Each structure stands twice: as C-alpha cells, then as structure tokens.
Amino acid sequence: MSELTRLDFEVMDKNDPLAEFRELFELAEGQIYLDGNSLGVLPKATKKRMQEVVEREWGQELIRSWNSSDWINIPRRVGDKIASFIGAKAGEVVICDSTSVNLFKLAAAAVKMNPGKRKIISEPGNFPTDLYILQGLVEFLGDQLELVTVPRDEIEAAIDEDTALVVLTHVHYKTGKLFDMDAITARAQAQGALMLWDLSHSAGAVPVDLNAAGADFAVGCGYKYLNGGPGAPAFLFVAERHHAQARQPLSGWFGHANPFEFSDHYAPAPGIERNLCGTSSVMASSALEVGVDIMASVSQQRLREKSIKLCDLFIELIETRCPEFTILSPRDSSERGSQVSMGHEQGYAIMQALIQRQVIGDFRAPNVLRFGFTPLYVRYVDIWDSVSVLVDIMKNDSWNCEEFKTKTAVT
C-alpha cells in the first residue's frame, strides 16, 4: 500500500465507470468535497430547473401550474423515483416535510397500530433529532409508552413482546456503522413490533431494499446523498400492507382523500398520500427532483463498489501516512456506510485547517473528523490529495493556532 503513488489514483479515475457523473455537478476548482453526507453538491441542472420554476411556472403560469406543471403530484412523483432505488414499490414513498416531522408522523402511526405494548426501542447516540422526536412523542402520549435506548449489539436481544416499535438509523451518522436491516427487521416483527428505519445516511449511499427486508416504515433525508439542496424535503415510506391502518396524526388537507372538496371532515387518502400534511414546498421539491433523477439513473451496485474502494483506500492511506488518527468506522466494508470517521484530540482545529486548504469534511463532538465519500463526484485522486494535505498539516502543526480552535455555530 505504501508504494502507491498519485499516478495509481489517476489510473483508477481513468478506469472508473462512474467518472462521467462528476461533470453533472458544480464543483469549485481545487476543492475536495468530502461532506456530501451532510450537504450534497449542487447539480448543474438544478440551476436551470430552478430558473424555469421561478420564471415560468410561478412567474407566468401562477396558480395554473398546480395542474399544468403537475405541482400537485410532486410528492408522489419524486417519491416514486426514490422508491426505485430503495427497494420500494411505486406508491409507497412520498417526499414532504423534514425527516424529523416525518419521523413523528410515522412513529405516531406505528404505535397506534400496536396498542398495549409499552416500549419504543432505539439506540443511545442515535442522530439527536430521532431521539428528541421520540421523547416528544412519548411525552405527548402521556407516558403510556417509554423510550428505551439499548447499545447496538444488545438491540436484538432487547426487543421483546412489550415492544411496539423499533426506530434505528441504518447507517450511523457519526461512525458510519451499518445495521443488518434484514436481521433486525425480522427480529422486531417476530416479537410483534413494527420497524422504522431512518435512511438519511443510506439512500443514495448504500444499496437499500426495504421490501426485501420486509420493513414497515422508513424516513430519510433529501439534502445529503440525494443532492436536493439545503433543507430539501425529506421522504417517507410506508409498506403497502399498512396503508389502510396507518393513520398519522398530522391530518392536514393534503393528506385528505379529496382536498379540493373542502369538506369539514377529514377522510384520509387511501394510499401513501395520507401521509402528507400541508402544501408542498414546490421550489424545494423541484430542486430535489433533479438530484433524485441523477441518483435514479445510476446503478446502486456500482455506487457501492466505488464507495467501498474510496473508503478502503482512504483508511489505508491514513493508517500508513497518519497513524496518529484512530479510525472509528468499521474496517470491514460490509459493516460500513459511505463515510470514514476518525478520532483525534485536536479534531476540531485539524478539520478547520483542512477546510482552509480546500479539503472539506466536518466535525462531530467531541473529537470526530468525518469524511463522506460520494461516489458520484468524488475522484480517486481526491483521496490521495486529501490525505497528502492532512499529512502536511500534521507535519507542520498548522492546525495549532487560535483561528482554528474557535468554534463556529455549525460544525
């Protein structure tokens, strides 16, 4: 490994079947973007699409666009495209709201479907919003239920007959650790529990097959690997077999069977649309659609192969050239998503020094440097070059100054 040179990485790029996708994205010259797991890059086509939505659909067509530009079906249309690469059927996914709100809606629907059981199981250290939303739901329900957090290797054993719902994030945001979706879903259902997966770090990053796993519910994020733009709408999945029974509590008019009858009484739409609440953000949804179209055009298997190679090469270079860092992500690629996290006491300042040198990752408290590898636009040479910059920063202690130690609001 130590004999590899930059040239080897250039050759890998030449032979990369996904190389041409990079051209579809706006990437500043000289910048190495390893943060697509936090905010995906702008697809070039999104600029043109946004201009069209603003100038023609909104600016000229105005209210007519609900029909003439099919704004009304955006949640379902984009949902069907996402369904195509997460192992769902058309009609099982919609885009709407944020991941947090969708989690609330589906967790509430799920616990209502499973009365008499007291526990919701999740993982300590899950993405904070997942835990916060579940805490809020439990409190709202007057503490009929209890949120129990169990370390990841004890989860299967902890799921029992008193478990109403299991909520887990498939790829952990901080460590990149991957749960065995099939095994945990099967275990939950064998005990009579429902299973809700958060796919925020999975959709577009690792192959997901919700229906093969028999998942009941899922939510996920639009602005990470799907490149939907900051604050893009999220998505939600409800397995078709639950469509009739699952009643989410935010029964807004867009979830009504006939919103334009303006009836006084709520009657849920028969299909996945009952999980909508209010009017879609049309501009944000239109931007997300461009990113989703790109993702839907790629082989998830090819993406996974490149992602594994990028992560493995990065880990090996770090281990040989920067051994002072502790690799926190699993080395076995079958247990890892599309990111590599590593620990260092001075992690925050080191990341700031990297960012100043145009290598963009992020930092997660207390000491984690996080690098996301998005195979659509990260090149093999980016792996070589980012590690070389890091080696240089460490050799010269260039992280060691006040400027890099002062924390900003968003890390």
Ligand SMILES: *Cc1c(COP(=O)(O)O)cnc(C)c1O
């Ligand atoms: C990014 C992320 C979210 C985002 O939630 P929002 O409500 O869209 O801000 C939720 N869950 C996980 C696991 C995430 O990584």
